[in-house]
Amino acid sequence: MSGPKTADIRKAADEMMKLLEELAAFSTPGEGVTRLLYTPEWSEAQQFLLRRIEDSGLEAYADRVGNVYGRLAGTQSGGGVVLTGSHIDTVVSGGRYDGAYGVAASLTALQYLKAAYGPPLRMLEAVSFAEEEGSRFPLTFWGSGNVTGLYEEGSGADDCRDGEGTTLREAMDRCGLESRRDSSLRSDVAAYVELHIEQGIMLERTGKQIGVVEAIAGQRRFAVTVKGTANHAGTTPMGLRSDALAAAAEMALLLETWAVRAGDPLVATVGRLEVVPNTPNVIPGEVSFTLDIRHSREAELERFCEDVLEAFGGVAKRRGVSVSVERRLSAVPAPMAPELQKELVSICESQGRTWRSMVSGAGHDAQLFAPRCRTAMIFVPSRAGISHSPDEYTSPEELAAGLEVLIALLYKLGYEETDEAIDAPNNMKERWA
Known part of the structure; x- marks a missing residue:
């Protein structure tokens, strides 16, 4: 990859910031952003993303629990999918970056790569997971958990209730998901990459632009x-x-x-x-x-x-x-793939960015993929370490830096002819067994 053109990456970053602003509007009234699983605000946000994906020229689809995907098909048959994204739900009165940044960046990255380089060798997909936070129902990682097999198909949906007594299945039905019979479980993901705000103070305190995550605690x-x-x-x-x-x-x-x-x-x-x-x-x-x-x-x-x-x-x-x-x-702790950490360090240095290796004390969707496929996490700074709050903030320049690092890694994983960072299909199947 010769590197994205400065003007092009700035345009992509502007588009990402616009998408973040648009997503923040899908919220219940009140301070900050509140977008809980299977509420009208959540459903409208996911439908908005489906339309945006379709308009961008990517293939758009959703699975039975409401995870939303944007697909950029590869030219090689077989092999594994390179998946990137984060979650769409929030805590009550949360910020506009937690989860949503990774979703907006992943979609923007695929659009940029498609326009700049055409179809990849390996399929690239961006995902907006239905839920990660556990803010409405007494569970977490409902979106990525259905993809990775943490939750058995439909298991517990009739017994799991929110504070008002609504079951998880009833909430799904109200969002129009009851007619979907396609499974959320996937066995084709060979690599997962998640870009996220740090939700801590270490990058800001040490003056580093990028965090290369070693493990999720x-x-x-x-x-x-x-x-x-x-x-x-x-x-x-x-x-x-x-x-x-x-x-x-x-x-x-x-x-x-x-x-x-x-x-x-x-x-x-x-x-x-x-x-x-x-x-x-x-x-x-x-x-x-x-x-x-x-x-x-x-x-x-x-x-x-x-x-x-x-x-x-x-x-x-x-x-x-x-x-x-x-x-x-x-x-259990979830170590990230050493070879992808090495690639991220190389990318940061080639882009002239300061970086540090670090452990994530917060949980993320990436920890569910780490035992099953090659997984990487990229952090950008959070002002004063504040997250899960209306005061959550990361500057546009810092968000754009994370986007550029993500684009470079996705190019490496999706477009290069020889890439040891992607498992062969047989190895991938073993990991998912």
């Missing part, structure tokens, strides 16, 4: 319950108390101390705290809190969790309270 979530004895705050001596809140507070501080000592990339958080009876003049008798612990290496993540929970037991015994722990989530 594994995650453990626990629900912890500490039980003591509720008693009168004025008549119970300090030495005779079984204070559940004091014990829980010591556990939270222990978690923070050990996490700081462990160092990056481990992070650990007590996120939600509930106190019973939660009144001013009663010693707390029961406290429930959540743990969120993440690390890019599975063995270290599991060992840290085991050690911390054992230490919690020691705190409970010393303070005369009981502690019980329920594991709520166990997600």
Whole structure:
């Protein structure tokens, strides 16, 4: 690839920014962008994308759960598909870049490549996944999870309900998806590339333009319950108390101390705290809190969790309270393909861009593809590290830089005659077995 012409890439970047602005309009009224799975706003946004894809000359289609695709057919028969994209849904009162940037960039990249170089050797597809955030229903990665086989066909759709009691299947039916019988599951994806805002502060703080993701961190979530004895705050001596809140507070501080000592990339958080009876003049008798612990290496993540929970037991015994722990989530780390990381570094250097290797502490659709095919993630900076907020912002120049890196990698994967970064079909099938 001789490199995109400056004027052409600027035009493509302008088109991407326009598409981002148009997508942001599909939102419920209120601050920020709210576009939840299978709501009218979500449905209208996906229909808008289908029309936009058709107008661009790409082949447009949607699958049974509402994932929207734009296809640029290749000239070689057989082999695998190079897939790129992100998700269309948002959190409540979220920003306009999380997910949507990757969708807008992927469609723009395919349009640019088609206009500049014609048909690729290998099929390229852009995707707008139906859901990733888990903001409406008690599940995540519904879009990419149906593509990769995380969810069995239709499994749980009648039992999974939102806060108003609507089942997932009912919500799908209201969007007109009940008549679709084509499967979302795919076994033809040989590579997946996702461009995303960092949702953190490291790129901005270190002055780097591009983040080359090494891995998406594994995650453990626990629900912890500490039980003591509720008693009168004025008549119970300090030495005779079984204070559940004091014990829980010591556990939270222990978690923070050990996490700081462990160092990056481990992070650990007590996120939600509930106190019973939660009144001013009663010693707390029961406290429930959540743990969120993440690390890019599975063995270290599991060992840290085991050690911390054992230490919690020691705190409970010393303070005369009981502690019980329920594991709520166990997600393994997802390493990105080393060969694609190497390609991204080469692209950044050839384009004169500053870059850094980094771990993603947040979850992404890419983590579902990583065990199944060659996968890469590209980050661009987030101002002040803010995301999932109306204040989420990345400058047009930074967004354009990510687009240009994405275009170069897709050219490498789709247009070059010899490319070891793409699995042969037999190897690809083994990965999806």
